[in-house]
Amino acid sequence: MESRNQPLVKAVTVASVGMLTLSACGGNGDGAGGDQAENEYQACMVTDSGDVDDRSFNEAAWDGFLQSSYGNSSIHVDYLVSETHDDFLPNLEQSIANDCDIIFGIGGLIVEDLAEFAAEHPEQDFAIVDGNIDLxxxxxxxxxxSESSFLTGYAAAATSETGTVATWGGMPIGPVTIFMDGYVQGVEYYNEVKNESVDVLGWDPDAQEGTFIDSFEDVESGREVTENFVEEGADVVHSVAGTAGMGTIEVAKETGDVKVVWVDRDGCIALEDACDRILTSSVKNISAAVTKAIDRSYAGGGTDGSYLGDLSNEGVAMSEFHTFDTQVPDDLTIELDKIQSQIITGSLTIDSPARPEQ
Incomplete structure (x- = not known):
């Protein structure tokens, strides 16, 4: 972890998802596919839930596509949106019809369908984000x-004024619960070393049970869940739900005394107008990983293999405190630096059944 007043995660500056210019195409499935020049390359993505403007997971992945496109005029990019599970197969089939050279499945919900589809199309290149497919x-x-969220959980406990924090998820799947496991254990570790008793609402890592709304897009349900937590005394809330997490942002802005831990992207970059309510973020450096995978495939590097992002390779990170920086004591920053080092060296371990195999 870097020193105070320096970003804890190195953010990649990208164009807004609304600026789909140059070789980036607009998600209608007929972008740069079809009659391509011989040296042109088409990279496509299929979301597992919602559009690319979710300020979180999908947007981070699409930013990676845009980076490849802006860096290489021969790379064209496009995406297809899945509203329901029933859209997965048609969208994958449409991507092949669009002459996509590599097709990304974006999200844990599409893993099984993509695995089956990829097995049926062995000559086609694929990639999966938030899953592992052994093909x-x-x-x-x-x-x-779980590593970055452990840090945010510790920070949430240290900055809570009520002694109660919370977390909730979109759906009870591994790519969601792994954040919640780390967050709760970070709070528990704070209690252990500080002899405190900060409560965590919304998730029991031992029972693997907690609060979910069965959606990554239902902002109103996200608001209701957050309001319930606030009524129970929570003043820091970690939403792990993509667009639905905007419900937590809304409550935080309205109350003025609730802080948010954002997910996947640095919330102060994704949601600049809400930065004054975002304590920090548990970031996955999805954009860089996606860009690297596209560029590798374009260069003929193939698609066999895998990538695991963690604290040691900056694949995940706790973001800086941004507007809360002056309110955070220096001692906390020093403690977080030490904890991060302990996680990286393995002297401090995090338990989560959703952790990827090393």
């Missing part, structure tokens, strides 16, 4: 955000 034609990209 020669699939490049697997995974992260261990």
């Amino acid at each position: 020669d034609n699939v490049y697997s990209i995974e992260f261990d955000p």
Whole structure:
């Protein structure tokens, strides 16, 4: 972890998802596919839930596509949106019809469908984000955000004024619960070393049970869950739910005394107008991993293999405190630096059944 007043995660500056210019195409499935020049390359992504403007997971992945496109005029990019599970197969089939050279499945919900589809199309290159598929034609990209969320949980406990914090998720799947496991254990570690008793609402890592809304897009349900937590005394809330997490942002902005731990992207970059309510973020460096996978495939590197992002390789990180920086004591920053080092060296371990295999 870097020193105070320096970003804890090195953010990649990218164009807004609304600026789909140059070779980036607009998600209608007929972008740069079809009659391509011989040296042109088409990289496509299929979301597992919602559009690319979710300020979180999908947007981070799409930013990676844009980076490849802006860096190489021969790389064209496009995406297809899945509203429900029933869209997965048609979108994958449409991507092949669009002459996509590599097709990314974005999210844990699409893993099984992509694995089956990729097995049926061994000559087609694929990649999966937030999953592992053991096929020669699939490049697997995974992260261990239990590590970054452990840090944010410790920070949440240290800055809570009520002695109660909370977390909730979109759906009870591994790529979600791994954040919640780390967050709760970070709070528990704070209690242990400080002899405190900060409570955590919304998740029991031992029972693997907690609060979910069965959606990554239902902002109103996200608001209701957050309001319930606030009524129970929570003043720091870690939402792990993509767009639905905007419900937590809304409550935090309205109350003025609730802080948010954002997910996947640095919330102060993704949600600049809400930065004054975002304590920190548990970041997965999805953009860089996706860009590297596209560029590798374009260069003929193939798709066999995998990538696991963790604290040691900056694949995950706790973001800086941004507007809360002056309110955070120097001692806390020093403690977080030490904890991060302990996690990296293995002297401090985090338990989560959702952690990817090393």
